[in-house]
Amino acid sequence: MKENGSGDKNSGRGIPGPTNPMVTPLLTDLYQFTMAYAYWKARKHAERAVFDLYFRKNPFGGEYTIFAGLEECIRFISNYKLSEEDIEFIKSSLHVPCEDGFFEYLRGINCSDVEVYAIPEGSVVFPKVPLMRVEGPIAVVQLLETPFVNLINFASLVTTNAARHRFVAGKSKTLLEFGLRRAQGPDGGMGASKYCYIGGFDATSNVAAGRLFGIPLRGTHSHAFVSSFMTLDEIKDKSLRKKASKSTCKDFVSLVQTWLNKLQKSKSLRGVFAETNQSELSAFISYALAFPDNFLALVDTYDVIRSGIPNFCAVALALNELGYKAVGIRLDSGDLAYLSCQVRKIFCCIEKEFGLSGFGKTSITASNDLNEETLDALNKQGHEVDTYGIGTYLVTCYAQAALGIVFKLVEINKQPRIKLSEDVSKVSIPCKKKIYRLYGKEGYPLVDIMTGEDEPPPKVGERILCRHPFEESKRAYVVPQHVEELLRCYSAGTSGKAREPLPPLKDIRERCIKQIEKMRPDHMRRLNPTPYKVSVSGKLYDFIHFLWLNEAPVGELQ
Amino acid sequence: MKENGSGDKNSGRGIPGPTNPMVTPLLTDLYQFTMAYAYWKARKHAERAVFDLYFRKNPFGGEYTIFAGLEECIRFISNYKLSEEDIEFIKSSLHVPCEDGFFEYLRGINCSDVEVYAIPEGSVVFPKVPLMRVEGPIAVVQLLETPFVNLINFASLVTTNAARHRFVAGKSKTLLEFGLRRAQGPDGGMGASKYCYIGGFDATSNVAAGRLFGIPLRGTHSHAFVSSFMTLDEIKDKSLRKKASKSTCKDFVSLVQTWLNKLQKSKSLRGVFAETNQSELSAFISYALAFPDNFLALVDTYDVIRSGIPNFCAVALALNELGYKAVGIRLDSGDLAYLSCQVRKIFCCIEKEFGLSGFGKTSITASNDLNEETLDALNKQGHEVDTYGIGTYLVTCYAQAALGIVFKLVEINKQPRIKLSEDVSKVSIPCKKKIYRLYGKEGYPLVDIMTGEDEPPPKVGERILCRHPFEESKRAYVVPQHVEELLRCYSAGTSGKAREPLPPLKDIRERCIKQIEKMRPDHMRRLNPTPYKVSVSGKLYDFIHFLWLNEAPVGELQ
Secondary structure, three states, X not given: OOEEOOOOOOHHHHOOXXXXXXXXXXXXXHHHHHHHXXXXXXXXXXXXXXXEEEOOOOOOOOOOEEOOOHHHHHHHHHOOOOOHHHHHHHHHHOOOOOOHHHHHHHHHOOOOOOEEEEOOOOOEEOOOXXXXXXXXXXXXHHHHHHHHHHHHHHHHHHHHHHHHHHHHHOOOOEEEEOOHHHOOOHHHHHHHHHHHHHOOOOEEOEHHHHHHHOOOEOOOOOHXXXXXOOOHHHOOOOOEEOOOOOOEEOOHHHHHHHHHHHHHHOOOOOOXXXXXOHHHHHHHHHHHHHOOOOOXXXXXXXXXXXXXXXXXXXXXXXXXXXXXXXXXXXXXOOOHHHXXXXXXXXXXXXXXXXXXXXXXXXXXXXXXXXXXXXXXXXXXXXXXXXXXXXXXXXXXXXXXXXXXXEEEEEEEOOEEOOOOOOOHHHOOOOOOEEEEEEEOOOOOEEEEEEEEOOOOOOOOOOOEEEEOOOOXXXXXXXXXXXXXXXXXXXXXXXXXXXXXXXXXXXXXXXHHHHHHHXXXXXXXXXXXXXXXXXXXXXXXXXXXXXXXXXXXXXXXXX | OOXXXXXXXXXXXXXXXXXXXXXXXXXXXXXXXXXXXXXXXXXXXOOEEEEEEEOOXXXXXXXXXXXXXXXXXXXXXXXXXXXXXXXXXXXXXOOOOOOHHHHHHHHHOOOOOOEEEEOOOOOEEOOOOOOEEEEEEHHHHHHHHHHHHHHHHHHHHHHHHHHHHHHHHOOOOEEEEOOHHHOOOHHHHHHHHHHHHHOOOOEEOEHHHHHHHOOOEOOOOOHHHHHHOOOHHHOOOOOEEOOOOOOEEOOHHHHHHHHHHHHHHOOOOOOOOOOOOHHHHHHHHHHHHHOOOOOEEEOXXXXXXXXXXXXXXXXXXXXXXXXXXXXXXXXXXXXXXXXHHHHHHHHHHHHHHOOOOOHHHOEEEEOOOOOHHHHHHHHHHOOOOOEEEEOHHHHOOOOOOOOOOEEEEEXXXXXXXXXXXXXXXXXXXXXXXXXXXXXOOOOOEEEEEEEEOOOOOOXXXXXXXXXXXXXXXXXXXXXXXXXXXXXXXXXXXXXXXXXXXXXXXXXXXXXXXXXXHHOOHHHHOOOXXXXXXXXXXXXHHHHHHHHHHHHOOOOOOO
């Protein structure tokens, strides 16, 4: 299923543009254009450069990250074109009179000579390993730095956050992303919806994301809906057709009241239910009349146990009498562990007393400022929640709002380059590289290894030395049972290589879920996870340190 | 300068659409549409409702917030229209067969009957006070909830963050927003650029934001630019025309080398400068050849004091000889306080030794993971930085990634509504209200007071009782010297009222800066600021508590 890009300069052009129309060639830092001019002036702009895109530290105190945002990058470069207005604006922004030839050059840039190798979107990835390797004329690749980093940073961060929430919630729970209103701007919201789905969420409340990405949508009603009703007299049309029948219940309101009465007098529930809030009851009945097949009620506007639950149950029992099945309730405040257990008990009592098979399993959704910690605490306390609606902490990545993706020059004109730093963790790994994931006997990935491009690949069953890129004493022999090359070609440039297709969102989500399952559990746990090893070949290690000594000035103690 | 909206249903239609084309009526939570259907089914959709948009707690441990995002909301509702495709999608998303009349109703919604009263954008605002009061048919206003909250939340949060950074940096420093690559998605970046400018930043690196909003742009070169050069031989065209002259220096490279030699032999600098990195020197010369009038060099790729600074100074002195003035340097790592002081000393030495007037004041920019705390620490240590480039912590609001804006029903059909909660801070303040800011003798704002809509306004020189909305014992008499009504009309609906114009970005920025200056300093300080008082009138206080008792169920201890 690979498209062949060979020979056709416009091979990427069948790919649609970025999701957000604001992602244009101007969505970059000014210095990318000032540098482009300086390269051009120095007649250096076309020199072939290789940049690695990677991060240095896993987010959220964990030991893994999910790579996401690749498709948007490929869409971006496949449609890269500076308009005349763009060029006019750049001209006016460079502050100095630049030579016209430069703008002629900008006019011609279309990224058809840029090669992008990347790890497939939705993969589990680790620090220091290039997620993308971008090769092309240096001036052009630098123009791509800011948009690429922008498109990958939040995408990978929020996908990882979603995956972590899924991990704590467990496979059996339904996870809903409810964050649009608290997201960092409109497409903070759009991005969060898309990438939380990739990270393992089941649905979103965001209608635009539902339409654009085909993500399942979920949502019922808010507190305002409940408090906008005053009395039962407000309900004008009280009739409800029986399910799969032509007959109609003429007064659904009375039917609900009858059930509420029965509940209040019930033996097993005695003392639990008293007078309920009529504004709430009116709202529930109205919602059920509109959505008899999809009745899910927010029960905490006044008092969950004293008002919300009896009102819900009365409506649910009345619906049941007409052949409908209520979906469930949502709790949006209070002690969710305790309340969910209380509510489950009541549902089970009702199932028993009224012989209503399955009522005990009525769905309970919880949605009040949830995050990894609160999910974990709920698990420890014991709870009866089936579905979580998660917003703020998920979509803004509140626990850590940024991932530090960087984009570093590793080779120019086939000359390896290194970026030094007093902080060893900030030293870049030079050379155009290949990356392999080595798997052990139990099927788990053991280590990622980077090699120079021309080195022979690690072979199954053959012992290979894996070295820490910077710490001399950290090294290990590995005999891989399976070797996976991680970087694949997503933009072939003029190389004529076959190009990977961009998979549909569901496949990316599937990959993410499977990759996480494939990891050794101790790398994935919330507390004190084991770091996954990232290494370089012996040859690359030696070269890094040769180059390092070569570039670093010799200090002089004074 | 007010536009008159009276009588013209399309009065808002001269206003352009939202900046991000992804902000459409579908950018909302699904439950807004399910509620709309339930309202419509209950024939309640046109009931007149009033919602307050407000937040409960100032962000970043501070005692103030800057309100921003209003213009985008007004643009949004002024162009509100569901397309046929939108309606088809909603139909398919509601899961149940809804009556056709509902979709006919959706087709007709255009927000021309929605009134929006708001505090002007760029104002200093406080918890519990409505930033916006939105009045209209309940089904319509609910559809606006999610996009309004989304558009205000991040805008106000990041504006406040920028204002706080400005406060710590001080008025005399230049502040540059460099966050695009680390922002939460493309328009996380666009929004951050816009709102940081409002909050008091001077410029951005984001070219698209420069074009769209007219924000000044800044930027020079990166580490990759420096390391992409290898030797001086790479520089092919070595000539540089003298400034404001027809004569040309044929070998600028030699001129720089001559100066580097002089610096290495200089008496006052003896021992400071030794061999410098030639890759870096080559990059600096190339950049200067492209931008002789705008030479700002990143000096930390190899070693600031031993390589970056002598290389910069040599180029700057050569430029000076040709009539150009170098702009300065950028430090992106290391001990910024210490390095900036060292660099300043060197600049001053050179000014003295070579008689180069003004060279000591050459600009120093710092840009490594800066935030409020690091700026504060720099101030305490003493430093010589003139300009800060701030990214990650600023634009992602790393210290607190979300503001908790809410949107609560306060009145329907002229009936006040209250939302109760076991947590007092979550109880809403009912009624359609007016808001006044009362100023004291020294010209500082003393207190914000909310009153019922029909109460007479507080009068200058007349004593008025200001009560805490929920705590009985907290109250104070105030004799205002000046009374400012805060809510102004930005969308007149069918009321015929005059509508405030939407001011240009610069005016909003100006307002923000002036409003902050007008506040009593103890409210604004970073550590232990004094809370600003927010109050209600005696009459509103009594009514809140009457309604509260009326709605709350009486508990029963068991």
